[in-house]
Amino acid sequence: MKILAIASAGGHWVQLLRLKPAFEGHELIYASTKKSFADTVKGYEFYDIPDASRWNKVKLFYSLVCVLKLIYTVKPNIIITTGAAPGLMGIIAGKIIGAKTVWIDSIANVENLSMSGKIAAAIADKSYTQWPDLSNSKVTFSGNVL
Amino acid sequence: MIFVTVGTQGPFDRLISIMDHLAKDLPEISFVAQTSKGNYMVKNMKSFNFIDPIEFDKYFSSAKLIVSHAGMGTIISAMQYNKPIIVFPKLAKLGEHRNDHQLATAKKLERLNYLHVAYSEQMLREKILNLMRGELNPLHTVGNYASSELINSLQNFISV
Numbered sequence: 001m002k003i004l005a006i007a008s009a010g011g012h013w014v015q016l017l018r019l020k021p022a023f024e025g026h027e028l029i030y031a032s033t034k035k036s037f038a039d040t041v042k043g044y045e046f047y048d049i050p051d052a053s054r055w056n057k058v059k060l061f062y063s064l065v066c067v068l069k070l071i072y073t074v075k076p077n078i079i080i081t082t083g084a085a086p087g088l089m090g091i092i093a094g095k096i097i098g099a100k101t102v103w104i105d106s107i108a109n110v111e112n113l114s115m116s117g118k119i120a121a122a123i124a125d126k127s128y129t130q131w132p133d134l135s136n137s138k139v140t141f142s143g144n145v146l
Numbered sequence: 147m148i149f150v151t152v153g154t155q156g157p158f159d160r161l162i163s164i165m166d167h168l169a170k171d172l173p174e175i176s177f178v179a180q181t182s183k184g185n186y187m188v189k190n191m192k193s194f195n196f197i198d199p200i201e202f203d204k205y206f207s208s209a210k211l212i213v214s215h216a217g218m219g220t221i222i223s224a225m226q227y228n229k230p231i232i233v234f235p236k237l238a239k240l241g242e243h244r245n246d247h248q249l250a251t252a253k254k255l256e257r258l259n260y261l262h263v264a265y266s267e268q269m270l271r272e273k274i275l276n277l278m279r280g281e282l283n284p285l286h287t288v289g290n291y292a293s294s295e296l297i298n299s300l301q302n303f304i305s306v
Contacts, residue, residue, distance in 0.1 A: 010219045011222070018222070018292045019296070019300060021291050022297045022298075022301050023300075039199055039200055078304055080300070100304075102300070108247060110254040128296070144292065144293055146225070146288045
């Protein structure tokens with residue numbers, strides 16, 4: 001399987017890197033919003049994508065276009081993301097090309113799922129929260145990144 | 147050395163200015179700060195707007211104490227590097243973040259006894275002075291990877 005793992009810079013990226021053992025035996029490709037992060041995944045293909053947030057719709061749309069382009073190039077079987085908005089664009093783009101999609105909501109969301117997480121829960125093939133009390137019929141709790 | 151970091155999601159001048167003043171009061175301790183392009187002019191700390199991951203690792207490893215915003219990247223890194231950490235949450239009412247999720251994260255992790263939290267300048271100064279006098283052990287540490295429960299669940303889902 002070819003897996004594309006996407007996360008924004010910062011905490012989302014740190015959480016994504018902690019999932020690496022889950023992808024053993026598969027072809028793993030990373031994408032994030034800071035070019036220098038390539039250094040943290042030496043030996044893996046890495047793509048940088050523009051940052052975006054739901055507060056700027058133009059940037060958000062541009063991010064979707066870039067992520068779509070990336071996904072058409074890479075053609076992953078699975079797209080997995082720990083957020084935030086660029087990760088959600090990955091889930092949407094993944095749906096369009098028929099890849100299996102996985103959303104893992106950040107451990108920082110302790111009281112509610114993130115806005116992106118709520119949208120992802122409706123469209124991703126699998127969604128996780130990292131807090132048991134936030135799980136429901138669509139969002140699974142099964143441990144956390146710690 | 148005390149390493150101060152505000153993460154990648156914009157500046158946090160309130161924290162940087164508190165730490166800069168503290169650095170002046172404690173000349174025997176060195177302070178390094180990542181400030182994310184704030185308006186506050188740092189006078190008493192070695193400071194950078196951004197640090198690439200390799201440099202970040204270097205400062206993180208040599209720090210005795212981490213003082214930061216309540217961002218998960220820094221919090222997880224502190225647990226991974228076995229470093230004690232005090233977080234100072236960004237507040238929405240002061241325009242430091244769009245909402246108070248940093249406050250909620252900090253409170254939750256404080257209840258789990260994973261980290262120290264300071265909710266005011268005075269509290270931050272007291273906690274730093276207290277910790278620097280003591281053993282400086284981290285409250286909680288983690289390995290390099292997520293819990294096996296999450297890893298296994300993901301593996302199962304991927305291979306189906």
